[in-house]
Amino acid sequence: MKTSTQLKKMKQENQKIAMLTAYDYPSAKLAQDAGVDMILVGDSLGMVVLGYDSTIPVTVEDMIHHGKAVKRGATDTFTVIDMPFMSYHISEEETMKQAMRMMQETGAEALKLEGAGDVISIIGRLTKGGIPVVGHLGLTPQSVHVLGGYRVQGKDSQAAEQLISDAVAIQQQGAIGLVLECVPKQLAREVQQKLHIPVIGIGAGVECDGQVLVYHDLIQYGVDRLPKFVQSYLNANEQIKSSISAYIKDVHDGTFPNDEQSFHMKEESLPRIYGGQSDGNH
Numbered sequence: 001m002k003t004s005t006q007l008k009k010m011k012q013e014n015q016k017i018a019m020l021t022a023y024d025y026p027s028a029k030l031a032q033d034a035g036v037d038m039i040l041v042g043d044s045l046g047m048v049v050l051g052y053d054s055t056i057p058v059t060v061e062d063m064i065h066h067g068k069a070v071k072r073g074a075t076d077t078f079t080v081i082d083m084p085f086m087s088y089h090i091s092e093e094e095t096m097k098q099a100m101r102m103m104q105e106t107g108a109e110a111l112k113l114e115g116a117g118d119v120i121s122i123i124g125r126l127t128k129g130g131i132p133v134v135g136h137l138g139l140t141p142q143s144v145h146v147l148g149g150y151r152v153q154g155k156d157s158q159a160a161e162q163l164i165s166d167a168v169a170i171q172q173q174g175a176i177g178l179v180l181e182c183v184p185k186q187l188a189r190e191v192q193q194k195l196h197i198p199v200i201g202i203g204a205g206v207e208c209d210g211q212v213l214v215y216h217d218l219i220q221y222g223v224d225r226l227p228k229f230v231q232s233y234l235n236a237n238e239q240i241k242s243s244i245s246a247y248i249k250d251v252h253d254g255t256f257p258n259d260e261q262s263f264h265m266k267e268e269s270l271p272r273i274y275g276g277q278s279d280g281n282h
């Protein structure tokens with residue numbers, strides 16, 4: 001497993017970090033087997049797996065349930081899990097309790113928290129408690145209704161400067177990494193150069209220290225609209241649908257199952273289950 005120290009070293013040596021989300025045992029296992037550097041149990045879970053139209057309905061319970069499955073499939077990959085909507089905003093005590101549960105029950109290596117403001121001091125508290133934290137700035141989907149939609153952030157100089165100072169503050173609190181989502185590439189480059197912790201981008205250009213994508217976007221699985229920043233490598237939707245159609249046809253046609261896919265018994269065993277019909281006396 002790559003540790004947070006090794007991930008920081010990758011940045012120093014200009015080695016790009018490939019991160020991918022996973023939400024269950026098979027996605028985690030395949031991501032690990034393919035060799036991803038880090039896994040994110042993102043709260044995008046709510047949208048791509050649970051069918052909500054935002055990440056807001058996702059609960060700590062949901063994250064733990066899926067996080068446990070991911071860690072069973074990714075025992076040897078550094079795994080970050082999202083603290084969901086409002087689970088780190090009620091009070092410091094509530095935040096610490098939920099963070100403790102998420103770490104202890106899932107076995108994840110780190111937690112990710114969106115935003116700055118009050119979140120900055122919380123990142124310091126969690127770090128002091130022994131929990132590695134990844135920050136998340138730019139488009140922070142848990143605030144979609146405050147931001148007024150899933151839109152590019154940090155486009156004017158004031159917003160860009162605020163984002164840079166937030167990034168520095170998050171690093172000062174001990175964060176081990178930062179996700180930058182949907183910001184202009186020039187701003188991402190600025191943050192990448194300013195920080196010594198890895199900056200992982202999504203819709204933030206190529207000059208980040210690494211990239212993260214949503215698993216279901218990468219393979220086009222169950223999603224039908226892809227954001228412009230996604231690179232997709234497979235159309236699982238088409239392949240899965242045509243496989244299921246072929247199965248339906250085979251069942252309807254009576255060509256599945258064939259004889260080889262069926263279980264057989266010896267002829268002489270038949271009489272008993274048919275009530276002994278073949279002894280000739282009935």
Ligand SMILES: Nc1nc(=O)c2c([nH]1)NC[C@@H]1CN(c3ccc(C(=O)N[C@@H](CCC(=O)O)C(=O)O)cc3)CN21
Pocket residue numbers: 044047048055139141150151152182214216217223226227228229
């Ligand atoms: N399937 C999926 N992929 C993701 O990357 C993702 C999620 N879900 N859910 C949680 C957040 C929400 N994200 C999103 C969702 C939509 C856009 C989007 O439609 N963006 C527009 C740009 C709009 C603008 O120009 O300001 C785009 O065309 O890409 C971006 C990020 C990223 N995350």
Ligand SMILES: CC(C)C(=O)C(=O)O
Pocket residue numbers: 021040041042043044045082179181202212213214
């Ligand atoms: C899009 C990534 C960065 C994320 O936060 C998620 O998957 O929830």
